[in-house]
Amino acid sequence: MKKLLAIILGCILTGGFLSLPTLADTGGLSSLRGTTDLDSVPNAEEMKRVPKDRIAIERDYLHQPPVIPHQVRGYNVNLKGHKCLSCHSWKNYKKAGATKISLTHFDTRDGQQLSDVSPSRYFCDQCHVTQADAKPLVKSDFKSVDALTH
Amino acid sequence: MAQANVNFVTRYRQMLSRPASVALWVVLAFGFVAGIVFWGGFNTGLEATNTEAFCISCHEMENNVYEEYRETIHFSNRSGVRATCPDCHVPKDWTHKIVRKVQASKELWGKMTGFIDTREKFQANRKEMAQREWQRMEENDSRECRNCHNYDYMDFSEQGRRAAGRHSTALEAGTETCIDCHKGIAHELPDMSDVKGWH
Numbered sequence: 001m002k003k004l005l006a007i008i009l010g011c012i013l014t015g016g017f018l019s020l021p022t023l024a025d026t027g028g029l030s031s032l033r034g035t036t037d038l039d040s041v042p043n044a045e046e047m048k049r050v051p052k053d054r055i056a057i058e059r060d061y062l063h064q065p066p067v068i069p070h071q072v073r074g075y076n077v078n079l080k081g082h083k084c085l086s087c088h089s090w091k092n093y094k095k096a097g098a099t100k101i102s103l104t105h106f107d108t109r110d111g112q113q114l115s116d117v118s119p120s121r122y123f124c125d126q127c128h129v130t131q132a133d134a135k136p137l138v139k140s141d142f143k144s145v146d147a148l149t150h
Numbered sequence: 151m152a153q154a155n156v157n158f159v160t161r162y163r164q165m166l167s168r169p170a171s172v173a174l175w176v177v178l179a180f181g182f183v184a185g186i187v188f189w190g191g192f193n194t195g196l197e198a199t200n201t202e203a204f205c206i207s208c209h210e211m212e213n214n215v216y217e218e219y220r221e222t223i224h225f226s227n228r229s230g231v232r233a234t235c236p237d238c239h240v241p242k243d244w245t246h247k248i249v250r251k252v253q254a255s256k257e258l259w260g261k262m263t264g265f266i267d268t269r270e271k272f273q274a275n276r277k278e279m280a281q282r283e284w285q286r287m288e289e290n291d292s293r294e295c296r297n298c299h300n301y302d303y304m305d306f307s308e309q310g311r312r313a314a315g316r317h318s319t320a321l322e323a324g325t326e327t328c329i330d331c332h333k334g335i336a337h338e339l340p341d342m343s344d345v346k347g348w349h
Contacts, residue, residue: 053310070312074222076334081342083334085349092347097315117349 032137048132056099057131060144065127066099072130077123084124085117196251205235214272218337238294238336239283246290277340284329292328299328 024039036042053070075083087096105121106114121127143149198204206212216235219225224233241247266272287294301321306314320326330347333339342348 053312055311070310074335076339079341081334081339081345082349086347089349091349095347097312 048134050130050132059148060142061148062145068128068130070130072125077125082122089117196247199251200236200240200247202234202236205239210266210272211235214269215337222336224336233298233336237298241290241293242297273340276338280333280337280340284333287329288327291324295328295332 024037026035026038028035033042050071050073051069055069057067057069059066072084077084085101086092087098088101090100092098093100101117101121105117108114108118109120206216219235224238226232240250266275301317304317306318309317316331320331321328333342333345333348
């Protein structure tokens with residue numbers, strides 16, 4: 001009995017050791033991290049830059065939150081102040097030459113209209129993001145509706 | 151002519167040999183040297199307080215504004231040119247500098263009396279301090295910014311659309327100055343709810 005146990009244990013242990021290198025192997029499968037073995041760190045991608053400033057970027061579907069066409073480094077949004085709204089609020093948009101936030105930004109999630117930006121819209125970067133000049137990671141053949149193509 | 155010169159010299163020698171005038175000369179000479187030493191020392195001392203190291207030697211500054219400033223473009227950027235505390239906060243020319251330094255002694259008083267010895271107290275007083283800086287910069291047309299950033303040499307083709315758009319209009323016309331549009335470039339902002347141009 002004891003002998004049997006020892007043999008089984010021995011098998012498991014050596015088996016475990018033998019299969020270790022293959023565990024780190026990707027099995028020839030190429031994923032987003034390439035074919036680098038799982039136990040090594042692939043080379044980092046080059047840093048992507050956000051272009052400084054460009055004209056508004058076309059939208060792909062109705063109700064898409066438009067992407068941000070400018071850099072936002074150092075634009076703080078907190079209890080004390082809201083840098084984005086110093087250009088995008090209804091009060092300031094004309095002077096800044098910016099798009100004003102749409103009416104939907106004044107609604108609570110229950111559809112109640114408030115007199116100021118709704119708390120659920122306060123943190124713009126939950127929905128609006130900057131763009132980097134990067135190759136898409138996955139191919140997409142999404143086509144926007146006719147009304148949005150130019 | 152020669153006779154006149156001799157008279158001149160002897161007259162002075164006699165004058166100097168009188169005890170009272172010797173004292174006078176000693177006093178004058180001493181005053182002159184002391185003046186140089188004092189003036190030099192004063193200005194050297196003034197310069198010593200005009201460094202970043204001095205500014206952040208008290209922890210109120212180091213733990214608050216300095217920490218924040220380290221994350222901004224004036225601390226680190228692609229070209230490695232920095233703006234230090236006195237570059238923005240202390241005028242370059244002597245008269246304005248002295249005036250600002252005297253005002254700054256009030257801040258030292260604040261330090262000695264423990265007026266702002268915690269982050270909370272600092273935050274509570276930040277609005278007032280920031281407003282004082284804004285007002286100063288509005289009144290002097292952002293003079294310290296302009297020591298480094300000269301409107302005349304801005305290349306709009308190198309600037310972003312938004313920057314060029316506002317610089318070529320409001321800044322060019324002089325209706326607004328740097329600090330009107332660039333609040334909070336070096337530190338966290340205080341409560342902005344009632345500040346013009348903010349939400």
